Amino acid sequence: MPGEPNAGGHEDPGGEAVPLNWACTNCGYRVEGELPEKCPDCGANREEFEEVPIPGF
Numbered sequence: 001m002p003g004e005p006n007a008g009g010h011e012d013p014g015g016e017a018v019p020l021n022w023a024c025t026n027c028g029y030r031v032e033g034e035l036p037e038k039c040p041d042c043g044a045n046r047e048e049f050e051e052v053p054i055p056g057f
């Protein structure tokens with residue numbers, strides 16, 4: 001899904017928010033919360049990131 005404007009959080013009324021990490025599929029770099037424009041580690045753009053659940057939740 002290209003360019004979703006909803007970059008904030010997931011709002012799920014009545015549900016519990018599941019914290020998410022972003023993981024760079026190129027180098028494995030993990031980001032908490034907001035998705036950065038580019039991977040600070042390898043410079044891959046945000047399409048290279050995928051949402052992953054934070055371990056422990």
Ligand SMILES: [Zn+2]
Pocket residue numbers: 024025026027028029039040041042043044
């Ligand atoms: Zn990366």
